[in-house]
Amino acid sequence: MDVNAITEKLIRGELIDEAGFAELIRADSPELRAALAGAAREKCRAVYGNAVHIRGLIEFTNYCKNNCFYCGIRAGCKSAERYRLSEEEILSCCREGYELGFRTFVLQGGEDPFFTPERIENIVRAIKKAHPDCAVTLSVGEHPKEVYALWKQAGADRYLLRHETADKAHYESLHPAEMSFENRMRCLRDLRALGYQVGCGMMVGSPGQMPETLARDLVFIQSFRPEMVGIGPFIPAKDTPFESEKAGTLEMTLLLLSVIRLILPEVLLPATTALGTIHPRGREMGILAGANVCMPNLSPVSVRKKYALYDNKICTGDEAAQCLGCLGARIRSVGGEIVIARGDSKLKP
């Protein structure tokens, strides 16, 4: 099938197969990106208007027991300066965020054994008690179903767990043998079954990724129908096995944002910090390509540089209020408007 036919099918909301997505990816060009972005923004506007949802990201621990080859806070990364926020510090980030207009808090951290299921349960309960009108999103990695259930019971609304890649062999080339593709997918299924709004996603341009690999990710997204999809370019991190690899590109990330918006018009799609890191206007371009979420940092400035998943991360020196002011101006510059709302997904099951 030719690329125009695939694009039209995509815009009509018809299913595309792996070969079709691979063809689209291989055909990447400024013209194709512009066509997809135009259609993607139109779909986004029909569902969400010009609203851009903001989520306050609290990076509460950079300890991690895992050793993902790409990640700057992997256990083996000796140069990472480790920190943990206390429950009181986390609550104070939420208080400050609430004053600024945030109604979703995303607790993100490495898989840190110090934060036992019960500790995280207590933190979720405390946030929901202090801010009953807010959504709590957890992003703390792989856990048994019972643990996910405990946190859901405590009031957690959403869970972000990027699938990283839907190709088993590629998954194994990005992770050590202790981690498995099957467990990752098991986690996503369990989260869904427990009633979480679920976010998956992948890096763009990770080492060894091919058009076919990305096509497989898109087929997975099309069939799993997550409420949220987080994608950003791979950016090498120092002192990791991938420190000398090439970064993913702005262009491919933008193309994929548009394709994902067309696959799932109701999806919550962030213009990620990684996208803002590879290009000074990356997040604005992300919104123009169909993204409708931004996740500024609410972590205390004293720890921000330490949550270095990759090198040269932006927004590590700014107070939450400055960051929000900057982001608001950026979003308005592309015709968007920040909204104060929980911003639940409009995805129909």
Ligand code: 5AD
């Ligand atoms: N470059 C870009 N993204 C990264 N992540 C981890 N390391 C990197 C990197 N070097 C992403 C992963 C993870 C999310 C929290 O950050 O996809 O799931």
Ligand code: FES
């Ligand atoms: Fe963080 Fe611009 S959004 S400083």
